[in-house]
Amino acid sequence: MSLSYACGYVVTRSDEFASASIAIFKQHFTETRFSAFTSVSDCFCLNNNRQSRSIYLIDAQTVSNPVRSGVNPVHEHGDWLAVNVDERNFQVGDWIMNGFSGVVMKKCCLEQLAPAVKAINNGELWYNRQDLSKLAKAYVANEFDPHVAADDFALEHALTPKERHICLMILKGLNNPQIAESANVSVNTVKTHASSVMRKINVHSKAELIARAVQQTVNSPKNHPLNGR
Numbered sequence: 001m002s003l004s005y006a007c008g009y010v011v012t013r014s015d016e017f018a019s020a021s022i023a024i025f026k027q028h029f030t031e032t033r034f035s036a037f038t039s040v041s042d043c044f045c046l047n048n049n050r051q052s053r054s055i056y057l058i059d060a061q062t063v064s065n066p067v068r069s070g071v072n073p074v075h076e077h078g079d080w081l082a083v084n085v086d087e088r089n090f091q092v093g094d095w096i097m098n099g100f101s102g103v104v105m106k107k108c109c110l111e112q113l114a115p116a117v118k119a120i121n122n123g124e125l126w127y128n129r130q131d132l133s134k135l136a137k138a139y140v141a142n143e144f145d146p147h148v149a150a151d152d153f154a155l156e157h158a159l160t161p162k163e164r165h166i167c168l169m170i171l172k173g174l175n176n177p178q179i180a181e182s183a184n185v186s187v188n189t190v191k192t193h194a195s196s197v198m199r200k201i202n203v204h205s206k207a208e209l210i211a212r213a214v215q216q217t218v219n220s221p222k223n224h225p226l227n228g229r
Contacts, residue, residue, distance in 0.1 A: 001029055003121045005079075006052035008034035009043035012059035017084070021057070021113055028114040040066040055079045055117060060086070061106065065098075073099030074202060079120050084109050092131040093211040099204065102126025125207060135211060146171035149213035157200040166193040170206050171213050 008029075010021050018036035025034040037043040040058065056073075058066060061084040066073055073080040074097075082095060083104040095103050101120045104112045105128070116126040125132075150168035153159060159167060162183075169179040176194070180187045194206075203209045 001118065003029050003032045003117070004053055005032050005055050005121060007054045008032055008057065008117070009054065010034060010036045010057045010059070011038070011040050011043060011063050012036060013038050013062035014059065017059060017062075020110055021083075024110065024113050025117070029117070039063070039069060040071045041069040053078065055081060055120065057081045057083050057113075057117075058100075059084050060103075074204070075099075081116055081120060081126065083113065083116075090131070092127050092135050093215055095127075096125070096135075096205075096208050096211040097203070097215065099208075125205075135214065144214055146213070149216065152216060153197075153201055153213070159197060159200060163193050163197045163200070166190060167197045167201075167209075170194065170197070170209060 008025060010018055010025075012018050012021075022034050022036055025032070035043065040056070040063065043056070054077075056066075056078055058080065060082050066080075076099075080100045081102050081104065082100050084106045085095075085103045086106055090103075092103075102116055102125055104116050104126070119126045146168055149171055150164055153167055154164040165183060166179060169182060174182065176187050176190045179190045179194075183190065198204065198206075198209060201209060201212070203212060
């Protein structure tokens with residue numbers, strides 16, 4: 001299969017995992033070059049061409065958080081996939097907000113590598129449906145108020161009134177055509193405002209925006225007005 005990635009980087013300190021994963025990628029994606037490195041900074045510095053698209057696979061069992069190497073996936077170009085992730089204490093919202101398009105769990109890592117890369121290449125998230133369901137349940141839970149989240153974002157990130165409204169509609173789960181109809185603007189205008197909102201809040205997708213909103217508001221005192229009475 002052909003990918004839109006110019007390069008793929010497997011970051012691991014395990015020679016065995018490096019060899020196995022590279023072999024899998026060569027079998028499935030013959031037109032994309034995959035290489036293995038032992039640190040994020042080494043492979044990241046090689047990709048100086050910001051116009052080319054690359055994917056970075058981080059072995060969570062042997063490599064620490066990329067931020068510790070001065071590379072923050074949220075702020076950097078490219079797609080990021082965490083692999084060999086332990087299910088214990090796993091929080092899907094944390095990984096989304098840290099800039100990862102997906103995770104592959106340790107127990108089924110090698111068999112899911114190729115499908116995960118293929119999905120992310122196509123612009124999809126690669127997360128367990130049950131984990132995404134938990135995030136969705138937190139989103140619709142009584143303690144989450146999209147109005148509170150939109151107000152907080154507007155105050156903290158200097159959103160304009162129009163951007164705040166678009167942000168609210170996104171947090172309510174509306175798609176672009178529905179937002180356009182609600183705001184009486186074109187879909188292109190919605191896309192422009194949505195891009196501005198995500199740039200100011202420093203997120204890269206609607207899913208990441210919602211995950212951050214859930215995390216920052218579920219514990220907000222404004223969402224629990226009866227507490228302490």
